[in-house]
């Protein structure tokens with residue numbers, strides 16, 4: 001579905017923010033991109049979206065080099081949630097914000113209305129549809145952006161720190177969105193600092209100083225002490241309780257504690 005070869009990018013004359021990144025992701029699977037601040041996660045996501053052009057290397061989506069796709073065609077393949085909702089929102093009514101991209105893509109009006117119903121319900125923003133997004137809290141504006149991404153129904157969805165600034169209800173919205181995207185066979189790449197969230201992905205890519213430090217399934221990567229990753233809560237608690245299993249979730253931890 002998505003493939004990068006030796007992807008390298010630097011801002012202006014600065015050092016490379018991302019260098020030599022190569023990986024492939026199968027359609028319908030999910031990848032969490034993790035790493036310390038400034039390690040190049042958002043830059044990588046923007047390269048995957050075709051919003052930045054690599055200095056070296058390439059990104060291809062569904063076999064097409066992304067820089068050969070016209071923006072309108074690219075928008076049918078990939079949608080991105082920015083880290084900062086204010087980089088994304090431009091309309092003065094939530095409803096117009098959600099409609100904009102599908103209208104540009106030529107989606108019929110009745111289909112847009114159906115999608116908006118589903119997106120607004122999923123993101124818990126039904127009561128906000130006629131409000132100005134700039135009157136909403138930042139966390140709620142991020143939900144509006146998440147709904148916009150959902151509206152595009154693209155096979156590839158890129159999420160930059162979807163959980164940042166979200167309270168418990170907002171976290172549930174993101175989890176529901178992930179479940180909805182998975183059930184619809186979407187490929188999802190998400191940048192996150194939240195290891196509980198990262199543990200729920202099919203695979204993880206660890207970036208350090210712009211380069212790939214490791215790629216693999218979360219259980220193997222969290223079990224590798226040489227990577228020195230922050231760990232999911234269940235794994236930390238399990239280890240403190242003396243368990244040898246690599247429990248990544250509360251459910252796995254309970255099962256390991258009560259095997260019967």
Ligand SMILES: Nc1ncnc2c1ncn2[C@@H]1O[C@H](COP(=O)(O)OP(=O)(O)OP(=O)(O)O)[C@@H](O)[C@H]1O
Nearest residue numbers: 011012014017035036037038039040041042043044
């Ligand atoms: N617009 C920009 N102009 C110049 N340098 C930039 C720009 N955006 C990012 N950088 C630099 O590129 C490097 C990677 O930044 P990036 O935002 O991709 O990292 P990140 O891993 O997403 O960080 P964070 O976890 O803090 O969001 C950093 O050194 C950053 O200062």
